Amino acid sequence: MIKLNIGGVPEHFNYPWSITLKNNEYQKQNINASWQDFPGGTGAMCKALRTGEVDIAIVLTEGIIKDIAAGNPSKIVQTFIETPLIWGIHVSGKSSFKKMKDLEHATIAISRFGSGSHLMAIVNAFNQGWDVSKLKFKVIGNLQGGIDALTNGEADYFMWEHFTTKPLVDNGTFRRVDDCPTPWPCFVVAVRNEILEKKSDAVKKVLEIINEQTKDFKQITNIDKTLAKVYEQELEDIQKWLKITEWNDGKPITENLITEIQNKMVNFNVIEKTKKSTEFIKNMYI
Numbered sequence: 001m002i003k004l005n006i007g008g009v010p011e012h013f014n015y016p017w018s019i020t021l022k023n024n025e026y027q028k029q030n031i032n033a034s035w036q037d038f039p040g041g042t043g044a045m046c047k048a049l050r051t052g053e054v055d056i057a058i059v060l061t062e063g064i065i066k067d068i069a070a071g072n073p074s075k076i077v078q079t080f081i082e083t084p085l086i087w088g089i090h091v092s093g094k095s096s097f098k099k100m101k102d103l104e105h106a107t108i109a110i111s112r113f114g115s116g117s118h119l120m121a122i123v124n125a126f127n128q129g130w131d132v133s134k135l136k137f138k139v140i141g142n143l144q145g146g147i148d149a150l151t152n153g154e155a156d157y158f159m160w161e162h163f164t165t166k167p168l169v170d171n172g173t174f175r176r177v178d179d180c181p182t183p184w185p186c187f188v189v190a191v192r193n194e195i196l197e198k199k200s201d202a203v204k205k206v207l208e209i210i211n212e213q214t215k216d217f218k219q220i221t222n223i224d225k226t227l228a229k230v231y232e233q234e235l236e237d238i239q240k241w242l243k244i245t246e247w248n249d250g251k252p253i254t255e256n257l258i259t260e261i262q263n264k265m266v267n268f269n270v271i272e273k274t275k276k277s278t279e280f281i282k283n284m285y286i
Helices: 012-022 040-053 061-069 115-128 145-150 166-170 195-197 200-215 222-228 235-244 255-268
Strands: 003-007 031-037 055-060 074-079 086-092 108-109 136-139 157-161 174-181 187-192
Touching: 003 012, 003 200, 003 222, 012 031, 012 200, 012 222, 031 061, 040 055, 040 061, 040 115, 055 061, 061 115, 061 187, 061 255, 074 195, 074 200, 086 115, 086 145, 086 166, 108 115, 108 145, 115 136, 115 157, 115 174, 145 157, 157 174, 166 174, 187 195, 187 222, 195 200, 222 235
Parallel strands: 003 031, 003 055, 108 136, 108 157
Antiparallel strands: 055 187, 074 187, 086 157, 086 174
16 A cells, blocks of 8 residues: 555644545555644644655645745645635734734734744735834744733734634634735645655545545535534534635646745745746646
8 A cells, every 4th residue: 555644734624634534535546545633734734744744735825835935845736725714813802902003013923934824924914014024923833822822921913714713712712803814725735746756646546536525525414514513613603614615626736826826925025036836836637
């Protein structure tokens, strides 16, 4: 059997992977696929791709583009979620900060540098017309670290996926000041170059299996109730999330999309300059 280690955040976006693994879909194709949760998010997965801890990662688009530009030996093989990610901008439930403008000089909790919570804080600051060079960051590791930092006053605000943090808003741990959607498809599938060279057929099979699963994912009977139970969400919130979320069921990634995203990232001061789009992607369907 061909062994492949796959990583992703433990969030509702990745439930299709859980279904295919539970159904032994990969084993039927002679692939021993294992899944690893990364509560620390994209920064942690970029590191895991670099060290070879994972072979395939479902990562935030902006994070992996920045890391490949910085030398991560991986390629994006396709988008996974076609729609934007809605980042909630949160303060402590007891914070004196009320509006977005109050946060201009505040300290931002981020999971790690290069993570989505870091890069989207820059995007949000740019959108607000703030001086990005003066942003202050506190590295907190993961969502629990963000909860602790805001509760203890070590940081002032924290950006994380809107629906994942909704229970924390509901119970008063966080108060959401606003939302900031990504200006691009939010999740992509990235694969280490070594794996693309040595196990490309197995990677193709993995993509075919997951794309077949996501094609009709929203039509699965009671999928909203299942997701609400598994991820401890209110049913109404999951239903809202399902309405605004679209998976890619197999369309290849294009150079134009990567160029467009890079141009935006340069404008947002997230990366210094663009590179050839071919350096970031591998089309598995040629």
